[in-house]
Amino acid sequence: MSNHPTAIHVQDLRKSYGNLAAVQGLTFSVRQGEIFSLLGPNGAGKSTTIAILSCLVPPTAGDATLMGHSIRSRPGAVKQVIGVVPQEIALYEDLSARQNLLFWGRMYGLKGDPLRRRVDEVLELVALGERQNDRAGQYSGGMQRRLNIAIALLHEPQIVILDEPTVGIDPQSRRRILDSIQELKRCGVTILYTTHYMEEAQELSDRIAILDHGRMIAQGTHAELVGMVGELSRIRLTLSRKPSGLLDLWRMLASVHSVSEENGTVSLLVRDSARVLPTLFESAARETIQITAMEVQEPDLEAVFLHLTGKALRD
């Protein structure tokens, strides 16, 4: 891998909105042909990072280069080598999928036969060929998401940046989208992907960076990241009522690494779950609290996030 040249290099990138520091000194590199994911909860700064990389907003400090072009000095060149799929669906609902693609293709300087051919190709890629002449406003959420992606691929960018492209859609559409991203990778396209679904990051990515509050808290391959939590496994418990003092009790247990609670669901990071579980049940019973649901997870990215931030990635 190390002999692959760099596609994206981000150096100490910062962005503040007034007093709010949305991105606080990000540094990372993405190699050509790699799928690199930014994983983080709401407000972590994923979209802000992408807005800066696509030259939509200027950074407060730092710089980034994409295929060697600096976002500060060569924004025009940067925009030509990247295709961005925005988090919100951004297309003309009054126009058909085909008309949308023709319009956006022209925005990238395509025209005539090459444009028409390319439109056919991307319609094929996102499996919208059959419905290409229907108004985009009449599409299901999943189809709109796919069209949203297709628009970014028209000019055959070397880097494709996707900002949470699978939010709120049915499993079938999600599958199609993940497949077409794998397909892009096979064609040698570099992919920067953001998500707050750890399963997606795990499935797709060559490497993952975990973001929280505008900072990178870890990066590496899935195996490297999970290795950070060692033998720790994650236990999720649902309790019959508010636990009050119980959690403090658990925190004092030697094999419990961390405890966090949100809306009645408690997440624990523990060593040797089989040994700890009976203790948890006993102490809960003493406080007359029932454990109504339980889930034990082998070490995963969620556990990494819990380990590093002391809070759950989701919910």
Added chain:
Amino acid sequence: MNILTITFKDLADSLRKPLVLAFMLVLPLLQAGLPYLAFNGLAGGLDVQITRVLVVDLDQPNPAYPEFRAGELLTAMLADEQLANLLEVTLSDDAYAARRMVEAGQADVAVIIPPELTASLFEPEGRAAVSIYHDPTLTLGPGIVRDVVVNFLDGFAGALIAADLTTLQLEALGQQVTDRTRQEAMQRYGTWAQSVGESLSRGVHPAIDYGDPVEVHQTGSLMKAIVGPMMAGMLVFFAFFVGAFAAQSLLREDEQGTLKRLFRTPLSRGRILTGKFLAVVILLLLQTVLLLGFGSLLFGIHWGAALPVAVNGLGLALSAAGFGIMLISFMRTSRQAFLVMGGAVILTGMAGGTMTTTFASLPAAFRLLNLFTPQGWVLRGFEAALQGRALLEAAVPALVAAATGLAFLLVGWHNLNRRYS
């Protein structure tokens, strides 16, 4: 040519909207057309409209030249057959009786020409006042009478100046200046001024050739004098509405995320905004051409010479488009925009005088207020073209309007840019 791709997409978008078409064509034509129909209906039963004028001519000739009397000229002008279907002139020699008749409702207007009118014309500092006495509830008839009198006196003011100039020139040449020479200069000027006055009252200027004079006679001059400015007012008023509506495409694109997406393409923001601005300008030009065309087809309006009209059309399109884009750049949501922009366009439109084009005498302060709105400037330009004024007079307001339009565009550009930083 990606700019034009944006332009044509926006244009097609606007033309699909029934509301835009209503504001573009239907409403302005209705607004200007209804009064036209009403007026034509009234003009059919002409007896009601005729104003009864009593002229009391007390003017005394200069004993040295008894054949010239200014009072006689004024009386002849009022009794001119051109005005026969509007004014019914009767002569009287008793000023007091004439006033009593107006008070008693037996006459509508009394015009009293003072004895010293002619004499005042021969003295460099001469002054004489023609009195117009009328029933205060009437406006139209006395208005016409006043116009004729003012026209006449203006002509003689010019004549006095002409005579003075002649005197000066002759004296400079060492020639003897007699009252007769002065009078000849004045009479020549007076004849000329009178012919200009008559032409103007028909809506034509003798210095400009309008082609077919028969047509001018066929359509009533007064009706035309009203419906032309009225339609110009409606055109300007509704063009700003259409400009504001069409500019909302920026806000819609902002809301649906496509503006951000456009900003992410290699196209510069300046070009994107130019493309969208052009769409609004072209839509407005289309509206202007169609309304001017309908105006002359349906109401027989002669808008003026081609060049001044074209310059004004362009000025209107640029200022209304720029105004719309600037307004939009201050808005956050389309819902907000709908109300705020409607209000802003109505207020500035009224302040600009677009609703009051047919009011005979407006206070000077209001005429000044007009010029604090872009609408006021464009309207001035169209009115000047309608009155057949020189190109410069008709074009300067249009150029001012165009320049403000571009300044508005820059403000809008600045605001939009700030949103994405």
